[in-house]
Amino acid sequence: MSHELSKTYDPGAIEARWAEHWVREKLFSVKTPEPGSETVPVFNLLLPPPNVTGSLHMGHMFEHTEMDIIIRWRRMRGFLTLWLPGTDHAGIATQLMVERQLATEGSSRQKLGREGFVARVWEWKKHYGGSILSQMKRLGDSVDWDREYFTLDENLSRCVTEVFVRLHEEGLIYRGKYIVNWCPRCMTAISDLEVTREEVAGKLYQIRYPLAEDPKKFVTVATTRPETMLGDTAVAVNPRDPRYTALIGKKVILPLLERQIPIIADDFADPQFGSGAVKITPAHDPNDFQVGLRHSLPRINVMDDEARINENGGPYQGLDRMAAREKIIRDLEQRGLFAGTKDHTSAIGRCARCNTIVEPRLSMQWFVAVKKQPAKGGMTLAEAASRAVSEGHIRITPENYKTIYLQWMENIYDWCISRQLWWGHRIPAWHCGDCQETTVAREAPQKCAHCGSSRLEQETDVLDTWFSSALLPFTTLGWPQATRDLQVFYPTSLLITGFDILFFWMARMIMMGCHFMSPPHRPGLPEGVRPTGSDCLRESVPFREVYIHALVRDADRQKMSKTKGNVVDPIAITEKFGTDAVRFTLASMASPGTDVAFNESRTEGYRAFANKIWNAARFMFMNLDRVGGSLTAGASPEAMQRLENRWIYSRFYRVAGQVNASLSDYRFDEAANTVYQFFWAEFCDWYLEIIKPALSGPQDEARAALAVLGNVFEGALRLLSPFMPFITEEIWHAMYEGKPPAKSIALARFPELDKKRLNDEAEEQMTVLQDLIVNIRNIRAEMKIEPKAKTPAKIHGGADVQHLIQENRGMVERLASVNGIEFVSESLAQDAGARTTPKFEVAVVYEQKVDAAADRDRRTKELKKLEGQLANAQRQLGNEQFLSKAPAKVVDGLRKQEVELKNLIGRIRAALDNLG
RNA sequence: GGGCGGUUAGCUCAGUUGGUUAGAGCGCGUGCCUUACAAGCACGAGGUCGAAGGUUCGAGCCCUUCACCGCCCACCA
Numbered sequence: 004m005s006h007e008l009s010k011t012y013d014p015g016a017i018e019a020r021w022a023e024h025w026v027r028e029k030l031f032s033v034k035t036p037e038p039g040s041e042t043v044p045v046f047n048l049l050l051p052p053p054n055v056t057g058s059l060h061m062g063h064m065f066e067h068t069e070m071d072i073i074i075r076w077r078r079m080r081g082f083l084t085l086w087l088p089g090t091d092h093a094g095i096a097t098q099l100m101v102e103r104q105l106a107t108e109g110s111s112r113q114k115l116g117r118e119g120f121v122a123r124v125w126e127w128k129k130h131y132g133g134s135i136l137s138q139m140k141r142l143g144d145s146v147d148w149d150r151e152y153f154t155l156d157e158n159l160s161r162c163v164t165e166v167f168v169r170l171h172e173e174g175l176i177y178r179g180k181y182i183v184n185w186c187p188r189c190m191t192a193i194s195d196l197e198v199t200r201e202e203v204a205g206k207l208y209q210i211r212y213p214l215a216e217d218p219k220k221f222v223t224v225a226t227t228r229p230e231t232m233l234g235d236t237a238v239a240v241n242p243r244d245p246r247y248t249a250l251i252g253k254k255v256i257l258p259l260l261e262r263q264i265p266i267i268a269d270d271f272a273d274p275q276f277g278s279g280a281v282k283i284t285p286a287h288d289p290n291d292f293q294v295g296l297r298h299s300l301p302r303i304n305v306m307d308d309e310a311r312i313n314e315n316g317g318p319y320q321g322l323d324r325m326a327a328r329e330k331i332i333r334d335l336e337q338r339g340l341f342a343g344t345k346d347h348t349s350a351i352g353r354c355a356r357c358n359t360i361v362e363p364r365l366s367m368q369w370f371v372a373v374k375k376q377p378a379k380g381g382m383t384l385a386e387a388a389s390r391a392v393s394e395g396h397i398r399i400t401p402e403n404y405k406t407i408y409l410q411w412m413e414n415i416y417d418w419c420i421s422r423q424l425w426w427g428h429r430i431p432a433w434h435c436g437d438c439q440e441t442t443v444a445r446e447a448p449q450k451c452a453h454c455g456s457s458r459l460e461q462e463t464d465v466l467d468t469w470f471s472s473a474l475l476p477f478t479t480l481g482w483p484q485a486t487r488d489l490q491v492f493y494p495t496s497l498l499i500t501g502f503d504i505l506f507f508w509m510a511r512m513i514m515m516g517c518h519f520m521s522p523p524h525r526p527g528l529p530e531g532v533r534p535t536g537s538d539c540l541r542e543s544v545p546f547r548e549v550y551i552h553a554l555v556r557d558a559d560r561q562k563m564s565k566t567k568g569n570v571v572d573p574i575a576i577t578e579k580f581g582t583d584a585v586r587f588t589l590a591s592m593a594s595p596g597t598d599v600a601f602n603e604s605r606t607e608g609y610r611a612f613a614n615k616i617w618n619a620a621r622f623m624f625m626n627l628d629r630v631g632g633s634l635t636a637g638a639s640p641e642a643m644q645r646l647e648n649r650w651i652y653s654r655f656y657r658v659a660g661q662v663n664a665s666l667s668d669y670r671f672d673e674a675a676n677t678v679y680q681f682f683w684a685e686f687c688d689w690y691l692e693i694i695k696p697a698l699s700g701p702q703d704e705a706r707a708a709l710a711v712l713g714n715v716f717e718g719a720l721r722l723l724s725p726f727m728p729f730i731t732e733e734i735w736h737a738m739y740e741g742k743p744p745a746k747s748i749a750l751a752r753f754p755e756l757d758k759k760r761l762n763d764e765a766e767e768q769m770t771v772l773q774d775l776i777v778n779i780r781n782i783r784a785e786m787k788i789e790p791k792a793k794t795p796a797k798i799h800g801g802a803d804v805q806h807l808i809q810e811n812r813g814m815v816e817r818l819a820s821v822n823g824i825e826f827v828s829e830s831l832a833q834d835a836g837a838r839t840t841p842k843f844e845v846a847v848v849y850e851q852k853v854d855a856a857a858d859r860d861r862r863t864k865e866l867k868k869l870e871g872q873l874a875n876a877q878r879q880l881g882n883e884q885f886l887s888k889a890p891a892k893v894v895d896g897l898r899k900q901e902v903e904l905k906n907l908i909g910r911i912r913a914a915l916d917n918l919g
Numbered sequence: 920g921g922g923c924g925g926u927u928a929g930c931u932c933a934g935u936u937g938g939u940u941a942g943a944g945c946g947c948g949u950g951c952c953u954u955a956c957a958a959g960c961a962c963g964a965g966g967u968c969g970a971a972g973g974u975u976c977g978a979g980c981c982c983u984u985c986a987c988c989g990c991c992c993a994c995c996a
Binding site: 011012182200207224225226227228239271272273275276277280281282283284288289290291292293347349350363403404406407410411414416502505506554558560591592594596597598599600602604605607608609610611612613614615617618619620621622623624625626672673676679680687688691692777780781783784785787790791820868869871872875876879882883884885886887888889890892893896897899900901 | 921922923924925930931932933938939940943944945946949950951953954955956958959960961962963975976977989990991992993994995996
């Protein structure tokens with residue numbers, strides 16, 4: 004029989020099969036809708052492209068789980084959903100990886116030459132790249148595999164060139180010698196963002212610079228990097244510093260190199276700091292560079308690409324910067340020009356990729372001007388990006404990231420986009436060997452645009468990896484052509500990403516999106532309907548919403564890192580517990596603003612949950628086999644006569660509403676917990692237990708019960724499907740015995756709140772019955788009544804309660820192990836072990852003696868608690884202010900509570916008195 | 920130097936616009952192989968919500984200060 008499930012839940016046996024099936028059947032491929040079919044709402048999500056060198060780590064799995072839940076949910080809610088996958092060529096990371104590989108072969112990129120090396124990287128990519136994609140397939144990410152891209156694909160590369168050229172035409176890209184962060188190991192410039200700062204307890208070295216006119220006198224300067232003194236071209240003092248005013252314009256002798264350099268006046272020198280005089284090295288410090296500009300100072304670069312002292316360093320040429328530092332200090336000491344050190348903590352910068360200390364260094368680079376107005380007018384990149392968020396065209400969740408983003412955008416500097424690498428998008432610029440000018444063009448030009456010379460050589464630098472990824476929201480949709488995709492799917496709906504690439508990627512996408520998807524760059528806009536200002540931003544933003552997720556840490560809240568050896572491998576954990584269980588773990592722990600401390604015991608618990616679902620399904624199928632009928636017939640009017648059915652439907656539709664609401668707010672944890680609670684506690688523990696007698700009753704009754712069971716179960720599967728796509732798919736197909744109404748449960752409809760199906764009365768009544776049953780179980784446990792022994796129960800309560808219990812007598816007797824209920828008119832409070840609640844009193848008839856002392860203790864404790872509550876209620880009710888200021892609802896509630904409490908307390912007190 | 924977040928049960932975390940008795944999972948204790956599930960079932964114990972003030976009829980929630988932990992951003996030599 005096709006609906007047979009194996010006796011034990013084995014995720015390994017079902018997951019791989021469905022994962023392959025979904026890909027093979029192109030289940031999640033999206034056809035571009037024809038013009039005129041815009042009635043379907045669109046939901047588009049761009050996958051943050053993983054590095055092509057990467058393999059899946061827990062952070063990915065977390066992020067992907069969130070994205071997949073959202074996209075599956077939206078899809079099931081009837082949206083046309085596009086989730087576009089791809090990988091990033093990851094310039095530095097990939098180049099480093101292949102270089103390492105070459106090193107083991109005794110080769111190097113220099114030996115291979117540029118072309119050979121790039122070919123080798125492609126070769127590497129073909130064999131090893133994108134392993135993360137197959138891992139994504141195994142996890143069931145419901146992306147559109149037909150649209151997979153790689154950032155170095157030809158079409159995307161053309162877009163990169165196009166964007167570069169256009170920015171250059173607008174005057175927003177320039178080339179020049181500026182101080183950049185230089186990594187001597189990667190031998191490339193890196194952007195400010197790629198530098199990680201580290202507080203280090205270091206030294207401040209104090210050096211004496213003798214005055215030229217009187218070498219016995221000197222000015223003392225301080226530095227954290229003594230070796231840079233070789234490039235000093237001035238000493239600056241504050242013009243208002245009385246100690247130095249007389250010296251301004253005079254010269255000092257730069258020790259060791261014996262060069263004369265001027266003493267200049269500049270506000271940059273802070274009289275409060277150190278001696279008040281500061282050495283100026285325009286080629287190795289951004290501040291000094293600015294001072295140098297103001298005073299037209301020479302800029303002497305004293306280091307080569309590997310941070311060794313170059314020919315400008317005289318006798319120190321060839322030394323590594325650190326070796327040079329030591330030697331310089333020794334030499335200064337010998338000459339009596341070293342004035343000692345002071346402890347000083349400073350933030351040194353390290354290369355985010357290889358951890359080498361970066362060197363601020365003057366070099367020729369390309370930059371994007373983010374605060375400059377485009378030649379043809381319009382907003383600066385930074386202004387557009389700022390306003391897109393501050394004016395609410397992009398909503399950021401959690402909200403506090405909005406402030407962080409806006410502050411960053413406020414203080415942003417020009418973006419250094421050139422990298423001295425070989426792997427990446429080569430900059431489309433050609434330098435002329437004759438006039439030295441540069442020509443920027445879409446295709447390799449034949450002649451220099453400036454002098455007509457044909458001695459042209461292409462720029463050797465490539466672009467920062469983030470330059471191309473900043474464009475993905477529109478380049479993946481066919482820009483610069485006016486494609487249908489661009490029209491339908493831009494802007495994307497949502498970006499889900501971690502805060503670690505907030506600035507690297509999100510901010511840059513906003514800058515580029517707002518610029519290039521506005522006039523005059525946006526394709527397909529008819530003349531005359533070009534929006535402006537805020538309207539324009541609304542249409543040009545790369546995404547409407549951003550959800551920033553937290554970090555996945557290990558169970559001890561430590562950052563996962565290879566060096567610490569605490570990395571949890573998602574594939575291994577998935578194989579152990581099943582993808583569904585891992586996904587559910589991550590979802591249930593994804594509360595906004597809090598890092599996820601990944602704990603295997605949680606996953607173990609959710610595997611148990613999957614097992615629960617599995618066994619509930621087996622229970623259902625077992626009954627189907629026995630009584631026949633249909634799982635998909637739906638509830639009959641007769642079935643709805645029964646309280647448990649009215650109740651479970653009401654609960655189901657209420658829970659559906661809650662899950663939808665939670666997902667709308669990206670509260671994955673809330674959504675997951677709600678559905679977990681519903682399925683396990685309400686559906687399995689109560690509902691299934693209640694209907695067991697009906698299922699083994701007369702055939703028509705059994706079939707009616709089964710129909711409701713199947714109906715609710717099927718709905719629950721759809722509710723669970725975005726969280727646990729595999730197990731729900733498996734069971735769902737089994738329910739339809741090979742003839743499902745859709746190719747996949749992922750294409751079925753997600754349950755929604757249906758107010759007509761809610762039944763407050765049924766829910767209240769079930770609550771009373773559950774309360775009664777739990778109380779009886781409780782008494783039985785306390786009396787140590789053997790689980791198998793059934794006992795009569797006595798109940799005292801109002802007519803409505805009596806009626807309710809009478810109607811559902813079978814349920815109560817069965818679930819509470821009771822064999823007979825007697826309704827009594829007098830209070831039961833004095834019966835041994837009796838329970839007293841506002842709605843009823845209940846006692847169990849059992850000959851065995853109760854532990855009288857324990858019984859007393861329990862009641863005394865309860866009494867005390869109730870008395871505390873009563874005192875509190877009465878205190879408030881006696882307060883004029885409370886009565887006049889608190890809302891009527893609260894006051895009434897408290898009054899009602901007071902009456903109830905008095906009643907309860909009276910009865911319990913009487914019972915205690917009687918018990919002696 | 921700026922800015923942000925956290926502190927609630929043994930552990931990991933929820934706690935809606937302040938409102939009547941602060942919740943969940945795991946763990947723990949007791950008892951159960953009850954014909955879907957021992958990856959299970961039933962029952963239970965466990966919290967003066969980091970500290971001190973303040974606002975309010977009423978504070979886990981709002982305000983102030985402090986303590987501890989964590990993160991981000993910063994061109995003071």
